[in-house]
Amino acid sequence: AQSVTQLGSHVSVSEGALVLLRCNYSSSVPPYLFWYVQYPNQGLQLLLKYTSAATLVKGINGFEAEFKKSETSFHLTKPSAHMSDAAEYFCAVLSGTYKYIFGTGTRLKVLA
Amino acid sequence: DTEVTQTPKHLVMGMTNKKSLKCEQHMGHRAMYWYKQKAKKPPELMFVYSYEKLSINESVPSRFSPECPNSSLLNLHLHALQPEDSALYLCASSQREGLAAPHNEQFFGPGTRLTVL
Numbered sequence: 417a418q419s420v421t422q423l424g425s426h427v428s429v430s431e432g433a434l435v436l437l438r439c440n441y442s443s444s445v446p447p448y449l450f451w452y453v454q455y456p457n458q459g460l461q462l463l464l465k466y467t468s469a470a471t472l473v474k475g476i477n478g479f480e481a482e483f484k485k486s487e488t489s490f491h492l493t494k495p496s497a498h499m500s501d502a503a504e505y506f507c508a509v510l511s512g513t514y515k516y517i518f519g520t521g522t523r524l525k526v527l528a
Numbered sequence: 529d530t531e532v533t534q535t536p537k538h539l540v541m542g543m544t545n546k547k548s549l550k551c552e553q554h555m556g557h558r559a560m561y562w563y564k565q566k567a568k569k570p571p572e573l574m575f576v577y578s579y580e581k582l583s584i585n586e587s588v589p590s591r592f593s594p595e596c597p598n599s600s601l602l603n604l605h606l607h608a609l610q611p612e613d614s615a616l617y618l619c620a621s622s623q624r625e626g627l628a629a630p631h632n633e634q635f636f637g638p639g640t641r642l643t644v645l
Binding site for chain 1: 532559561568569570571573576578583584616618620622623631633634635636637638639641
């Protein structure tokens with residue numbers, strides 16, 4: 417069975433500091449991995465996805481993630497946090513054609 | 529058009545009411561989804577329609593009844609709900625023709641905030 421684990425339900429960073437949100441996966445087959453962001457009372461927006469084409473994936477809003485098979489990780493990073501990055505972030509793995517297995521989410525707080 | 533729209537934005541209903549949530553997309557996607565999201569939790573999949581046929585039903589209570597009238601529309605009919613059904617209901621779509629599954633990420637609507645009294 418496939419699963420993802422997000423370490424840290426809450427992460428706080430200062431504005432301008434590095435953002436690192438952790439996601440580890442478990443999969444018996446090559447995984448397809450996604451990061452989504454959710455702002456309060458809104459739907460989910462895709463930040464980036466890993467589909468085996470490249471291990472370093474660049475997404476929207478300056479975010480990127482690196483797929484590391486040896487560490488079974490797909491951590492999300494951004495060099496410099498902005499106040500507008502404050503939101504909930506979900507890592508997900510695709511199970512079959514349609515089903516996402518979501519992590520429990522990480523709430524990012526950006527301090528002025 | 530890369531948008532999934534949902535109506536209404538907010539809905540308050542009593543336990544004896546019948547209401548419907550609506551979702552629409554014009555991206556030519558052939559799969560549409562309903563999710564339920566409780567506060568501070570990830571979305572939980574409820575139903576998937578693929579090519580207008582019900583493909584996945586995640587053992588959802590029968591008081592939730594999905595309907596896919598055509599490839600652009602998805603409804604969720606609600607009847608005799610319980611207070612614990614109060615949540616954000618999200619619609620999503622995916623699956624452009626000719627693309628393999630991992631390249632067909634899901635696009636989410638803004639959700640309907642449902643409160644059951």
